[in-house]
Amino acid sequence: MTLPPCPICKRDAAPNAADSPFPFCSPRCRMADLGSWLDGSYRIAGTRTVDDDEELLESLMAAASEDGSS
Numbered sequence: 001m002t003l004p005p006c007p008i009c010k011r012d013a014a015p016n017a018a019d020s021p022f023p024f025c026s027p028r029c030r031m032a033d034l035g036s037w038l039d040g041s042y043r044i045a046g047t048r049t050v051d052d053d054e055e056l057l058e059s060l061m062a063a064a065s066e067d068g069s070s
């Protein structure tokens with residue numbers, strides 16, 4: 001069975017280690033990934049919730065439909 005490589009450095013991860021930071025090859029890569037999260041490369045749950053996005057989308061849709069109806 002082939003395991004996916006470390007998503008950060010693309011080296012083979014070592015999931016056999018007891019304290020493996022799987023799917024990362026090392027704690028350093030895990031921290032690098034966390035850093036990219038904090039950087040805003042990814043959406044961070046908690047700073048902006050999905051509910052907020054849905055509300056925003058709904059208000060935009062409502063505004064758009066009102067616009068077109070009259």
Ligand SMILES: [Zn+2]
Nearest residue numbers: 006009025029
């Ligand atoms: Zn790595």
